[in-house]
Amino acid sequence: MTQATAPVAVGGRSRDGIAARLAADLKDGYVVNLGVGIPLLIPKHIPAGVEVILHAENGVFGLGPPAPAGQEDPDLTDAGKQPVTLITGAAIVDSAMSFAVVRGGHLDVTVLGALQVSARGDLANWYVPGKNPAVGGAMDLVAGAREVWATMEHVDRAGRPKIVPECTFPLTGCGVVTRVYTDLAVFHVIDGQLVLKECAPGVDPDVIRERTAASYVEDLG
Amino acid sequence: MTQATAPVAVGGRSRDGIAARLAADLKDGYVVNLGVGIPLLIPKHIPAGVEVILHAENGVFGLGPPAPAGQEDPDLTDAGKQPVTLITGAAIVDSAMSFAVVRGGHLDVTVLGALQVSARGDLANWYVPGKNPAVGGAMDLVAGAREVWATMEHVDRAGRPKIVPECTFPLTGCGVVTRVYTDLAVFHVIDGQLVLKECAPGVDPDVIRERTAASYVEDLG
């Protein structure tokens, strides 16, 4: 659609590559909530030997893969209303308990797609003004999870940076993002300050700098 | 012990008689919490055909009679830590849910013993200063139940009225009592005002007046 203004290709990770890079940071025993988009690519990249409990906000701890064709159960869906399966030893709770876990800080990581992330870790991911507003559990997840990892393309389809000094889209939460995984880089948010920790293979730090509107510190040690 | 100052006998109901009179006002389907003392005499007086769900604040809906000797189960006690049984179709919940029911107004009646009831329905029943303080669920019960029925002897062992203008013992709740059942009378609290509704058989209204320190309205229709 916007081919004319599309950014020049600079290498970096595919969407699956972003998911795989992030999955490598998941630790054994983590309880993890995955949003839609790139986060849904993560399960197949979780390293062997790492057992992660996937949480669905509608009350499932221990999501399995999508239900095989013909075995869909209308009483067992994920937060996107897709028929799913359970792992052995999964637990079901009601929605208040599901969010008690989230808000109470018992979720290790929530991985969310993002429209924008600001220099101090503000997140905008729920609403594009003029479109249809819906929030779901996003604001609870970013307020409650111990870690909020945003995953996204580094720039939007028009080539505009998505890591910005201040979010221009409505906020999901203030200062909540702890890491950003993009096709080009991995940032951590440390003491309210974005820190570039990694460039994707073959991506030069200068390329990241010119495609990032927010100021950040480099710590590529 | 205090025989010398004990009140002159004036007839009226026995403790079992108070319990039976109160039990006659329980309606089919009521969910009822019973405190210690006279309230524990109520179950055996519940009229035939009236099904009442007895609640124990430690999470039981559907208390049965005390456990038969030799069949006590340490995992099944009432709020007084006594081994009990369950009725068919009883439900167990945790303590937060147990009090969600109470505080949320889903309990039809709580029946409590009382040290004092005031003219406007304040209740004192949890603490005698100088003794060992313990509150349990009393304050939640009086704050939450739709009806709070106080049961007690009309006067204390020294003959002092227990229905008083203002409670002198520490309050359990303000304006919470909706009925009072004593050996001599039945009062309702209507619009913050005590109303004498019934004299016990053979008890003259004058006897009630002289043994009641609080002002009240008579409506013996």
Next chain:
Amino acid sequence: MIDKFRTDPAVALAPIPSGSCIAVGGFGSSGRPDTLLDALCDLDRRDLHVVVNNVGSDFTGIGRLLAEGRIRRLTASFPVLPEFYDVYFAGNVELELIPQGTLAERLRAGGAGIPAFYTPSGAGTMLADGTFPLGYDASGDVAACMPERERREFGGREHVLEYGIVADFALVKACQGDRRGNLRFRLSARNFNPLAAMSGRYTFAEVEHVVEAGELGPDDIHLPGVFVDEVLLASAESPRQPAYSVIPGATS
């Protein structure tokens, strides 16, 4: 004897007047009480304030209420159905958009006698600062906004005050129910159902299976009957579920 079983949804729901606030369970079509929602439509009730997590993706259930113009205000986290927004932007329905966890907690709080609580969810966003349009007028301008939330810091962090929701009625769905109103749900169809039931001053439950008192063990009841006033059998048209799959050893 306590017998909360009723047979005719139209008779059971007849006391619900137009204009009521009704909490409804379900997450999409999963655990949604379609038998009761259909009966409410057939009774021609209007001007309803519906509290439900989402509208769903078609014109069944909440979608039918919407399509028939019966909803005055929707309190939800994720409306989804595009036609809902058409009606919203046209000024024909109000939308109170609430973070999902806050919505669940508000329903529970209302049922639990907690008039208000503080939560970090939504602090610093347009769902708390009084700028989110509750409704539009016929010319497409914002007619009213959701009220600004009271703010307060706890532990150095901003929180907002949210109020318990006490609905006039609740409509929920369960897998099993007995004559005392004890309910047991199945898998993720549980979701908002226990909370909507708690929130209702008067609660109707449709169940897929009517069971004898005692058939549900005391430790197997998800919601005690004290929260439920009437129990009806779900219509046979409601989808029946096959056995769900457990993937042994799968971790994702």
Next chain:
Amino acid sequence: MIDKFRTDPAVALAPIPSGSCIAVGGFGSSGRPDTLLDALCDLDRRDLHVVVNNVGSDFTGIGRLLAEGRIRRLTASFPVLPEFYDVYFAGNVELELIPQGTLAERLRAGGAGIPAFYTPSGAGTMLADGTFPLGYDASGDVAACMPERERREFGGREHVLEYGIVADFALVKACQGDRRGNLRFRLSARNFNPLAAMSGRYTFAEVEHVVEAGELGPDDIHLPGVFVDEVLLASAESPRQPAYSVIPGATS
């Protein structure tokens, strides 16, 4: 692989320092985690802030902590044990006396990320007005009172503000537990256990029966393992329960 099973209570609880705030499940001796409480005593931990509904009636469990002088402050609704009050009035332990429903809700709130909520329970009483003695000095005078609660009207009725309790650790007891920490309780031994577990930043559960993952069905788990960090087998000295009695048709 997630394996929360531990075998030695002394090793498991060793990281709990003296001075900790510890939430404990149980109602009297029912559902009380005596194996863990004994281990804590054997580890000689002192100066503890214990949050538990009641002390019990003898010198086992919480009573042992008390008898050995390990408690600095007790947050409870119903201490009961006369010897507790001797220590309280002598100025050797503080008592934060909380209505039982408020205590349960405060534990849940702390675990659920709700920093504070309003409740009508206790409004207008000495447990809310700042006059209840938190502790005494050696000469028997009141050294400090419980703080006065903030008050606020909702619906024309006075309520008090109560804070969520986040305990450093929680000790709870369940009937069954699996390697992921999923727990199932039995009858009224459930009581405060799920709430104490939620409140703890780090939670230890003793279980009467260790079960395989999957042995507890997804709808049969009372507390999901996400709230539990370590699972230990209850000591064989803990009382085993006979089958409880259901009185068919009994209504009282």
